[in-house]
Amino acid sequence: MVSQDKLCELYADMLTARYYEERLQEEYLEGKQPAFDISAGPIPGELHLAAGQEAAAVGVCHHLRADDTVTAPHRPHHVAIAKGVDLKRMSAEIFGRKTGLGKGKGGHMHLFDPDVSFACSGIIAEGCPPAAGAALAATKRNEDAVAVAFLGEGAIDQGAFLESLNFASVHDLPVVFVVEDNDWAISMPKERVTDVEDGSDRAAGFDMPGIRVDQDDAIAVYEAAGEAIGRARDRNGPTLLEVQVHRRMGHFMGDPQTYRSDADEEAALARDSIDRLEAELRDHGVDDDELDAIRDEAESRVDEAIAWAKEQPHPDPDDAYDDVFVNPPSGVTTEEPEFELAEVNADE
Amino acid sequence: MVSQDKLCELYADMLTARYYEERLQEEYLEGKQPAFDISAGPIPGELHLAAGQEAAAVGVCHHLRADDTVTAPHRPHHVAIAKGVDLKRMSAEIFGRKTGLGKGKGGHMHLFDPDVSFACSGIIAEGCPPAAGAALAATKRNEDAVAVAFLGEGAIDQGAFLESLNFASVHDLPVVFVVEDNDWAISMPKERVTDVEDGSDRAAGFDMPGIRVDQDDAIAVYEAAGEAIGRARDRNGPTLLEVQVHRRMGHFMGDPQTYRSDADEEAALARDSIDRLEAELRDHGVDDDELDAIRDEAESRVDEAIAWAKEQPHPDPDDAYDDVFVNPPSGVTTEEPEFELAEVNADE
Amino acid sequence: MSETDEVIDRELTMSRAMVESIAHEMREDEEVFYMGEDVADYGGIFDSTQGLLDEFGRDRIMDVPISETAYLGAAVGAAQEGMRPIAELMFADFFGVAMDQIYNQLAKNTYMSGGNVNVPLVLTAAVGGTYNDAAQHSQTLYGTFAHIPGLKLVVPSTAYDAKGLMHNAIRDDDPVMYLFHKRLMGIGWMPAPSGPKTPVPETDYTIPFGSADIKREGADVTVVTLGLHVHRALAAAESLAAEGIDVEVVDLRTLVPLDTDTILESVRKTGRLVVVDEDYRSFGVTGEVIARVADRDLGALDAVERVAVPDVPIPYARPMENEVIPDADDIEARVRAVASE
Amino acid sequence: MSETDEVIDRELTMSRAMVESIAHEMREDEEVFYMGEDVADYGGIFDSTQGLLDEFGRDRIMDVPISETAYLGAAVGAAQEGMRPIAELMFADFFGVAMDQIYNQLAKNTYMSGGNVNVPLVLTAAVGGTYNDAAQHSQTLYGTFAHIPGLKLVVPSTAYDAKGLMHNAIRDDDPVMYLFHKRLMGIGWMPAPSGPKTPVPETDYTIPFGSADIKREGADVTVVTLGLHVHRALAAAESLAAEGIDVEVVDLRTLVPLDTDTILESVRKTGRLVVVDEDYRSFGVTGEVIARVADRDLGALDAVERVAVPDVPIPYARPMENEVIPDADDIEARVRAVASE
């Protein structure tokens, strides 16, 4: 049984993540008027929002400590929030500001917060090997940290993920692969591109347990993830965990979704994991005031972070030249030693 | 029940393949005296011989037609022989001669014989996607050709193979993936690098039948492959087939095999699929004279091919500049058309 | 003499021109098919296959799993069987997940087979920045692909060129990589400059590879460039004309083969060479073009400059991205520098 | 002034020198470990880890599955946790199966994180031909890797350099790619020329990156090169000395950072530049070196030549491989050509 306090925490993070995406959507689209121009406005470039996928992120990350590594893909905000990434500096990064997590260099697909061991990559499935590597580091150091790699259901056909399953399994690494199945990879429905019905079926070919949470239910995810992460923490090997979620928005902002039927979109909107958890909380006797208080706090956290971000300074053009390498250089010499070496024949 | 004639054909090809490797070993090592120098002798470079793996190649390829595509990895000779690749031109290629399959440009890991739809690649598992592509071409053209990709058990951890399983499965392609499990990937025993015990277990995660032939038995392979290839030919989808074989030689010529126990090597030598098939043939009443005749013919075919190859001319240095592109260029123009285009504003 | 008598004034965006030639080739030859992620119902993230699903159906406009190695390799296999696949890598930046198929298989099989095998495949991919998509989605990588023997490399800058080069690419029996710059395509959500939208003949026509095009004649300074930067160089040339500097703009159109003769002829005339590239500066296009000229006729060179991305990944935020991707001002400054030398 | 008083006369092969520095760093720092295919019991196909398993055990000298993306990516993940992995890609030619981890992750994460994350990883790989291993196992690919921002690139040519550069690579907090030429390693089955076997101090020492080394001083012609071709250039220089042509041989040692100053200083002295490279000619090292010089001081250049693999995959058979990989004769011919200009 998940405690009521824990449920409230999950709920708070889900609200935060949802509201965050809604606010970003607003900010993003504001700058795209009158005609949509991807490079205009306060948030330029691609923006992949995760509204409808919160259950997976919070259900998993609420088992994690700051030293447990999480890697997220191109759709990372909900995971980052659940993992405890600094919301202000993350927002500043998304707005391309100098005080952002990456000083404005990374953008929304490349959020790195070493304080809570969070990283992302915009290349499908390429976060899986580094997650396995973080788990490997923990075992080498005899620490009990674990690692979690998040990916979409479209990513389970990618070599980087599949190789990582074997790598983790053969080395018994404390890592959990979490597939967020939102039914779509941009415009491609999973049946068209993937042989197995459930992503968790992949586990069978890699001597690893595969679990699927078929409903968009934060509590069910929390319980399943508890098992998987517990197994990792106890050094009993990796797990593949899939969670059914729903994509409430387009693949990226500006996606016309012409490939998607109205029925599919409506169904996704109808199955809302936040409503579901809210109902559960009410069943537990949490009343309107308490729920409102949680919501208010979540929303003001987000509003504050975004307001803060928008006040932050823009980077200078010349900042572009820094940080290609560690700066200042460390651990390396700049002076060549002098030895007296015996003569040798240097001919071929 | 496999007919006696067919068994004799399998036997003949197994003898051919075995003797071929033995003769190449001789030729290769001859030039490496007194001190082993990989770049010296009539066959320079790496040489990966397949003695002990014949059962897989012949058991599979004897179901194939010239228009069925086969891709082989770095250890390709036995497969090429079973597929009917021109033995003389293949030998000339291995000896680096102008009349070789690739005019001396490819070498032993890169044998291409379009007449029998045979190709190889020296990069682990990278022959799998092209095999799937050949199968795709057959389905697009409504032909009943099939494709087979050979790979080692060490290759089942590579993305190119794993992605190909899904690709073939989701598109129901007429392709069979044949894993030759010789227990070793160079110096790495399979338990050290691969999570599943049997390569065929991978199939479970890709909604595809996985079959393993546990013994180094050409007849058993022939029967299992018949099923798999029949399934492909009938457009009932792909199969993963694994065959236990044995590596009788080093990974490549010159491999000291210091990582390998004597017991393992002896066991590999003891389980000889050729002896096994020979015993079977004797049980069928094939007598010594007939067996000797088959052997003699196989050996003289090989001797002739190698003798022919060694008489072939070496390429000229300048041949190196040809064949980067199709020569002469075809299908493309070299003249620019002239149109009168209306004026436009070319500013940004 | 012109192919037709009439003046052609039907203007197309670059993406429509590309699609038109693909559709034409698909009608003519049943063996041509297109595969890629989101190329069917979506019509290509950058409109590269817009409308083709309706005409040709799912069998010939194929969505594929997010398995670039598998599907590019499958395209290689199908091409070796004699089909003529066009395979799209959505962003050139993703090449790293499938590079082995690209450079060890499709680019080398013809050579390794001594010409016994050919691989008539067109590999399309979107390139380029200028819209704040950051380090993993904004590169051009021209130098990376041009360095690989066995692969022809096309980079159109206008609708007219895009169509003629695509016809040639599909008909070519060799593997061709065709890189289209997102900013030039004329996609609804990413405004293009006006330059790439040009008159395009309705008929099919081929533009030969290895024929650089002088997009503007000039006597004082040669600017060699490609893709988006053709238009930035032309804009710079207009401004500089007002200052009395007459710039010749050479559009390479293909990097492999590289039309050294046209470059050289221009440099012999102007004596001053500025190479402009959206790829990373070092070990790439700018170095190659300069070295080709220096190698063939060092004496023809009075002054030389390189304008390219300064060996840093593409940063996200606008001020920094603008800084590293060369713009017309950057080109003007370097042209002025060589003109005054 | 010398670090020690004695003359160092202990000679090592290049592979022993590499292994010595790896072992030293592993003893000093528990966070250093080595992973790769066949690096444990086999000791590395090219002797890069010979003997290390015995001292350090399987946990620190790790064999891995043939999954380059997974294990290089795991190395990235471990490095980001603060460990200092050395990961071996057996042949540089295999980069295509793992290029995304190399160039989109390990090379960019520091930049994309605004310096919040660093990736202290050494990526080793064998390069080079001259032993007839054909198109997929004989490349150097220097240009491909040097073109990637965020990755330092080391190419030693002697045991002495190999050791000092490896110490520096392991201690560096940035990702370093360390390419060792098979032909120089001194492997039992592949005879090395005598040059790479040099005296090597027993102590640890670091050679800074970006410091090209003048391996032979000369007044007439500058030859800039790296790896195996340092020795071929030195051999050519000996022959040419007899003809009265005094060649300076500059060994780059690292391509990123590139020591343009040393090159320029030499060219200002000789006026004649020959760049010698075992990689493909176009869009690679030779172009870059020439363009750097032309860009910085065009007037210093009286004559220039490129010696490299002529844009063909490496052919298998001996006469053709010999033809395309530059040898001392090729270098001599080009040096003579510039000397007479």
Ligand SMILES: Cc1ncc(C[n+]2csc(CCOP(=O)(O)OP(=O)(O)O)c2C)c(N)n1
């Ligand atoms: C290797 C690679 N191929 C393609 C892409 C382009 N791409 C970005 S997101 C995406 C769809 C991913 O679908 P899924 O994994 O289900 O995640 P979702 O977007 O649904 O969250 C694709 C194809 C990429 N980023 N990387």
Ligand SMILES: Cc1ncc(C[n+]2csc(CCOP(=O)(O)OP(=O)(O)O)c2C)c(N)n1
């Ligand atoms: C991508 C890639 N990684 C590594 C290698 C080097 N390599 C060549 S053969 C081999 C072992 C292959 O083992 P297996 O697949 O079992 O085939 P076997 O040699 O046993 O026939 C390795 C690692 C390669 N050629 N390609």
Ligand SMILES: [Mg+2]
């Ligand atoms: Mg999805």
Ligand SMILES: [Mg+2]
């Ligand atoms: Mg094996």
